Amino acid sequence: QVQLVQSGAEVKKPGASVKVSCKVSGYTLTELSMHWVRQAPGKGLEWMGGFDPEDGETIYAQKFQGRVTMTEDTSTDTAYMELSSLRSEDTAVYYCATGFLAFDIWGQGTMVTVSS
Amino acid sequence: EIVLTQSPGTLSLSPGERATLSCRASQSVSSSYLAWYQQKPGQAPRLLIYGASSRATGIPDRFSGSGSGTDFTLTISRLEPEDFAVYYCQQYGSSPLAFGQGTRLEIK
Numbered sequence: 550q551v552q553l554v555q556s557g558a559e560v561k562k563p564g565a566s567v568k569v570s571c572k573v574s575g576y577t578l579t580e581l582s583m584h585w586v587r588q589a590p591g592k593g594l595e596w597m598g599g600f601d602p603e604d605g606e607t608i609y610a611q612k613f614q615g616r617v618t619m620t621e622d623t624s625t626d627t628a629y630m631e632l633s634s635l636r637s638e639d640t641a642v643y644y645c646a647t648g649f650l651a652f653d654i655w656g657q658g659t660m661v662t663v664s665s
Numbered sequence: 666e667i668v669l670t671q672s673p674g675t676l677s678l679s680p681g682e683r684a685t686l687s688c689r690a691s692q693s694v695s696s697s698y699l700a701w702y703q704q705k706p707g708q709a710p711r712l713l714i715y716g717a718s719s720r721a722t723g724i725p726d727r728f729s730g731s732g733s734g735t736d737f738t739l740t741i742s743r744l745e746p747e748d749f750a751v752y753y754c755q756q757y758g759s760s761p762l763a764f765g766q767g768t769r770l771e772i773k
Contacts, residue, residue, distance in 0.1 A: 653715075
């Protein structure tokens with residue numbers, strides 16, 4: 550059974566960067582296509598990007614192009630999402646998500662607060 | 666880019682009633698790669714339906730999905746108290762992936 554465990558809450562200043570981790574257990578990272586989804590307070594779900602197995606590369610939502618980088622460390626089965634040039638609107642819960650049938654498995658979420 | 670529009674924004678019903686939630690896509694969704702999720706406050710979303718009409722593991726049979734192309738529906742046949750939550754549709758058949766804006770199902 551796949552489980553995803555994310556890193557803890559972060560508080561960052563505007564202009565800084567944040568890197569959130571997502572540790573996989575039960576499967577290896579190479580067997581999964583990892584995605585990242587965020588949710589601002591009181592708002593809906595927003596897909597940020599993820600691995601496209603058809604193209605064999607990571608695809609980013611246009612809104613985050615140039616500011617987000619998603620990487621994987623297969624030696625530790627850990628996925629990372631780094632978001633730079635943070636602004637207050639980036640305050641949100643960030644989820645990693647994956648699965649074999651849409652997004653059947655989600656991490657617990659990481660709260661990122663951007664505040665001066 | 667496919668845009669998903671859910672309706673209504675809020676649905677007020679009583680336990681035991683039938684709920685019908687709609688999700689309309691701006692373009693045809695590839696191979697019915699349309700999913701529905703339920704989210705309760707403070708929790709991660711939970712997959713209910715994938716492939717437009719297949720129930721995920723452990724999902725009660727009062728939840729059903731239907732539709733194809735650009736029009737999809739999630740139906741909850743008899744609402745239980747634990748079903749009051751926010752529901753999202755998602756297309757995962759083509760990049761970029763996308764979620765609808767959500768339907769809030771509240772107790773009347």
